Amino acid sequence: MKYESIDIAGLAERLTAARKAANVTQEAAANHLNMSRPTYIAMEKAARRPKPDELVKLAELYKEPLNKLLRSDPRPQQMRPHLRSILDVSSDGGQELEAAVALLSAYIDDYQYLERLVNTNAASHFPPSVRIAPGPIKRFAEHCAQEERARLNLGAHQPITTPRKVLEEAGLHVFVDKLDSNLAGLYVFVPGFGYCILVNRAHPRERRHWTIAHEYGHFLADRDRPGVDYLKPMQRKPEGERFADAFAAAFLMPEAGVQRRFYEEVERTRDFKVGDLCRMADYFGVSLMAMALRLESLGLIPRGSWDRISESRVPVRALKQEAGIYSSHDDDSVEPYPQRYKLLAVQAFVDEKITEGQLAKLLRCSRIQAREIVEQCSETADDGDGTQSLVPLSLTHSLLSDIAG
Amino acid sequence: MNDHVIDCCSLINLYAGWGGLKELRDFRRTWHICVAVLNEAEFTREFGPDGPPQMVPLDMNALTQLGLWLPARPETEREIEDYVNFATEVDDGEAQALAIAKHRGFVLLTDDRKAVKVAQRPDVAVRTTSTPNILQSWGQLDPGNEARLHEVVGRIAVLARFSPHKDSPDYAWWRRYFQA
Numbered sequence: 001m002k003y004e005s006i007d008i009a010g011l012a013e014r015l016t017a018a019r020k021a022a023n024v025t026q027e028a029a030a031n032h033l034n035m036s037r038p039t040y041i042a043m044e045k046a047a048r049r050p051k052p053d054e055l056v057k058l059a060e061l062y063k064e065p066l067n068k069l070l071r072s073d074p075r076p077q078q079m080r081p082h083l084r085s086i087l088d089v090s091s092d093g094g095q096e097l098e099a100a101v102a103l104l105s106a107y108i109d110d111y112q113y114l115e116r117l118v119n120t121n122a123a124s125h126f127p128p129s130v131r132i133a134p135g136p137i138k139r140f141a142e143h144c145a146q147e148e149r150a151r152l153n154l155g156a157h158q159p160i161t162t163p164r165k166v167l168e169e170a171g172l173h174v175f176v177d178k179l180d181s182n183l184a185g186l187y188v189f190v191p192g193f194g195y196c197i198l199v200n201r202a203h204p205r206e207r208r209h210w211t212i213a214h215e216y217g218h219f220l221a222d223r224d225r226p227g228v229d230y231l232k233p234m235q236r237k238p239e240g241e242r243f244a245d246a247f248a249a250a251f252l253m254p255e256a257g258v259q260r261r262f263y264e265e266v267e268r269t270r271d272f273k274v275g276d277l278c279r280m281a282d283y284f285g286v287s288l289m290a291m292a293l294r295l296e297s298l299g300l301i302p303r304g305s306w307d308r309i310s311e312s313r314v315p316v317r318a319l320k321q322e323a324g325i326y327s328s329h330d331d332d333s334v335e336p337y338p339q340r341y342k343l344l345a346v347q348a349f350v351d352e353k354i355t356e357g358q359l360a361k362l363l364r365c366s367r368i369q370a371r372e373i374v375e376q377c378s379e380t381a382d383d384g385d386g387t388q389s390l391v392p393l394s395l396t397h398s399l400l401s402d403i404a405g
Numbered sequence: 406m407n408d409h410v411i412d413c414c415s416l417i418n419l420y421a422g423w424g425g426l427k428e429l430r431d432f433r434r435t436w437h438i439c440v441a442v443l444n445e446a447e448f449t450r451e452f453g454p455d456g457p458p459q460m461v462p463l464d465m466n467a468l469t470q471l472g473l474w475l476p477a478r479p480e481t482e483r484e485i486e487d488y489v490n491f492a493t494e495v496d497d498g499e500a501q502a503l504a505i506a507k508h509r510g511f512v513l514l515t516d517d518r519k520a521v522k523v524a525q526r527p528d529v530a531v532r533t534t535s536t537p538n539i540l541q542s543w544g545q546l547d548p549g550n551e552a553r554l555h556e557v558v559g560r561i562a563v564l565a566r567f568s569p570h571k572d573s574p575d576y577a578w579w580r581r582y583f584q585a
Contacts, residue, residue, distance in 0.1 A: 003489045052489040053482070059497075066492040067500065352519045356414050357496030366448040366460065367417055371566040 003052060003070065010073045012046035018062040018069060019044075021102050032061050067358065071113055096180030097228060104186050104198040107175045107337060110362050112193060114344040117353045122194050122340075126171055127151065130220050132243055138297070141246030142255065144220060149254060157257035159284040163212045164199075168338045172219065174212060176201045177336050185211040187218050188226035195219045201334060206287040208334075210248055217247030253284045253294045262300050272301065274309060278323035288316050336364055346377040409534070410437040410477065410502045412515035413447060414567075418536040420449045420463065421565035422557040429473050431546055432539075436474035437511060439501035443469065443476055450564040458564050477505050484508045495520055506531040514539065518570060536561065537575035558582035 019029055030040035033054050042048040050058065059066040115121060127148065133140045149156065152170055160166055164174045172195050179185075179200040184207070186198045197215045199208050214229060222240045229241075237245070261283065265276050281291035292306035309319075320326070335342065342363065349359040349370075360370040416438070420426055429436055443465045450458040469476060479488040484504045491500035499520045506513040506524070513524055513533045524531040540558065544551040561567050562583045569575045 003486075003493055006493060052486045055489055056479075056485060066489065066497050067495065070489070070493045072493060352522060355495045355499050355517045355519045357498055357517075361496070367414060368421075368448060368450055368460070368564075368566055375566060 003055075004049075006070055006072060008049050009046045010071070011049075011069065012044050014069050014071070015050070015058060015062075016044045017105070018058075018064040022062040022064070024061060029058065029061065033057060065361065068361075073113070073116065096183060100179045100183055100186055100198065100228070103177055103179070104175065104188065104196060107177075107198070107341075108173070108188075108190060108193065108196055111173060111337070111341050111344075114341065114348055114362065115193075117348045118344050118351075120344070122171065122173070126195070126223075127220065129223055132221055132239055137239065137242050138246040141217070141243050142250045144217075145247050145250030146254070148216075148220070148251060155257075156254055157260055158254075159257070160209075160213075160252060161285055163209050163252065163285075165339070167212060167216055168340065171195075172197060172216065173338055173341075174199065175337055176208065176334050178202050182230055184229040185215055186226070186228050187215040189219070189223045195223060201336070204287070206281070206285060206290070209252060209285050210287065210290060213248035213251045214244045216251070217244030220247065249290065249294050249297070252286050253291065255298060258284070258294060258298060259300070262295065274319060275323040277301075277309075278320050278325055282320070282323075282325045288319065342373065343377060346374050349374060407434045408437060408509065408511040409434050409514050410439065410506050410511045411442075411474065412502050412513065412517060412520060413442045413445065413498050414516045415514045415536050415539070416442070417447060417449050417463075418516060418561050418565050418567050419539065421451075421567075422536075422540070422561040424451070424560070426468060426473050427471070428543060431543060431550070437477040437505065438465075438469070438474045439498055439505065440476055440478045441498040441501045445498065452564070477501075479504045481508065491523065494523060499523075503529065503531060516567065516569070535569070535573075535575060536567065537569055537573075537579055541578065555582050 019026070026040055026044070027037055030037045033040065035054075039048065043050050043054075055069065056066065059069055130144055146156070148154075152166060154160060154166065164176075168174055173193075175196065175198045177198060177200075179198070179202065181200070181202055183200055184203065185200060187196065189195045197212060199211045199215075201208075203211070211229065218225075218227060218240065221243050225240075258280075261280055262272065265280075266272050269276075277292055277295070278288060280295075281288045284291065286294075288309070289306055292301070292309060295301045296303050296305055345354075345359055345362045348354045349356070354362070356367055356370065359374075360367045363370050363373055365373070416426075419429075446465070447463045448460045449463055451461045453459045468474075479485045479501055487507060488500050488504040491503045494500075495503070495517075499515070499517060502513055502515070503520065503524060505511060507529055511531075513520070513531050514535070515521060515524075515533060516536050521533050521535075523529060524533045540554060544554050558579060559582070568583070569579050573579075
């Protein structure tokens with residue numbers, strides 16, 4: 001493809017986004033190119049195509065790969081304005097949130113690019129959105145969680161050990177990356193693409209599970225409004241936040257399952273101790289606090305139980321260890337992007353639509369790690385002489401075409 | 406033609422195979438490397454003292470200071486124009502290497518199938534070579550090198566996780582030295 005055939009509107013949008021991400025003013029960019037500011041602005045407005053040498057200089061200034069600026073999209077999805085509105089509504093904004101928004105924007109951009117390369121589309125049949133009913137919000141959230149668990153065939157009692165996988169299979173796009181420790185997660189619905197969540201990798205597994213379920217609650221109740229969730233709870237939570245919290249609790253810790261587990265323990269030991277609470281939290285994959293508050297809200301343990309545990313100032317880790325629970329350090333094994341994203345990247349590489357350098361950038365890893373990922377996504381086949389070689393799986397190959405033929 | 410421009414994937418392969426790149430000096434060739442490759446910190450792997458292979462960062466500046474290659478960047482208007490054209494299809498390092506190889510008549514050393522495909526187009530017509538080709542030439546330079554080929558190919562396969570594609574003409578040669 002020739003540079004001249006790259007869509008100028010898409011290029012202009014990418015240049016603008018890259019400049020903002022690099023925190024460079026239009027004035028500074030114009031000076032860098034030794035041109036007037038109006039001339040530079042004409043490029044961001046798609047009224048003037050940058051000359052090749054100007055484009056190279058801008059890519060260097062913005063520290064953005066030239067190849068990424070030149071993606072042959074028609075105009076990229078209007079996703080950034082959605083995310084920008086997070087910054088507008090958030091009083092706590094700041095650089096940390098800007099960085100998180102940029103991170104999620106980049107993931108979504110890459111994911112859409114891969115979908116176009118492999119010529120596939122993400123699931124578009126989402127559950128209908130719910131209107132928060134008047135009356136007790138917790139009861140309504142409980143009802144919605146039960147409905148969703150039933151719709152997703154999760155049963156009424158079982159813990160959801162991999163909420164990310166469950167919701168990705170339901171069509172959500174869940175990304176996990178390191179954010180500022182105050183941020184729990186971001187969420188945005190991109191028309192034509194889907195609902196995207198970015199969860200803080202720096203938080204423990206239990207917290208990440210909670211954030212994913214919480215953001216799913218937002219997806220059901222107010223998917224058109226992007227947002228950000230903080231680790232520290234807001235003083236007075238709006239209705240949507242209260243719904244998302246109650247939904248997360250009921251989704252991860254279903255009432256029937258919690259009660260069954262609770263009474264099994266009480267029947268066995270005629271008591272329910274802090275150690276039992278620790279084990280139950282581990283079973284449902286939630287934090288000790290979330291489990292205690294859930295038991296309180298279901299009236300199974302007295303109100304204020306969690307306050308008394310936290311006032312004791314015994315570290316949660318110590319309590320868990322005493323109960324025989326050891327946290328797994330799973331941060332390294334958590335992939336930053338959905339499984340489908342990874343498979344699309346590998347498919348694009350195997351089909352020679354991208355190079356190894358592009359693959360490594362899309363997979364956010366070194367080239368050798370990217371090669372290993374390709375191997376993992378391949379199957380071994382016998383060459384006929386007893387030796388094994390790798391045969392990349394073709395994900396787009398129809399398994400039904402032989403029948404049709 | 407003795408000038409070769411090295412792409413990042415082949416650089417990683419050869420480094421992993423030889424445990425360094427000083428063997429490049431054994432060839433009577435001038436090696437070039439693009440600034441886009443130099444600017445991207447990359448990794449290779451080396452066997453740990455007792456355990457599995459470990460990631461090792463490649464110090465590109467130190468390698469350049471050894472005089473193994475000459476840094477290159479697209480300079481003329483035509484080179485820059487083609488660099489941008491190639492960057493619509495391949496990564497920046499590969500695009501620079503293709504543009505330089507095309508306009509200066511260099512051979513492109515790459516193991517990337519898409520980069521090779523672009524290089525072979527009639528409007529590009531850049532000659533290419535690969536890690537297996539380089540190792541074959543290196544093996545012919547000296548009997549001692551030939552004796553090391555099993556070890557070198559095995560290191561590339563295990564440490565750099567590289568093997569030529571099954572459709573590659575080098576596949577059978579590679580399999581003589583390494584079988585999974």
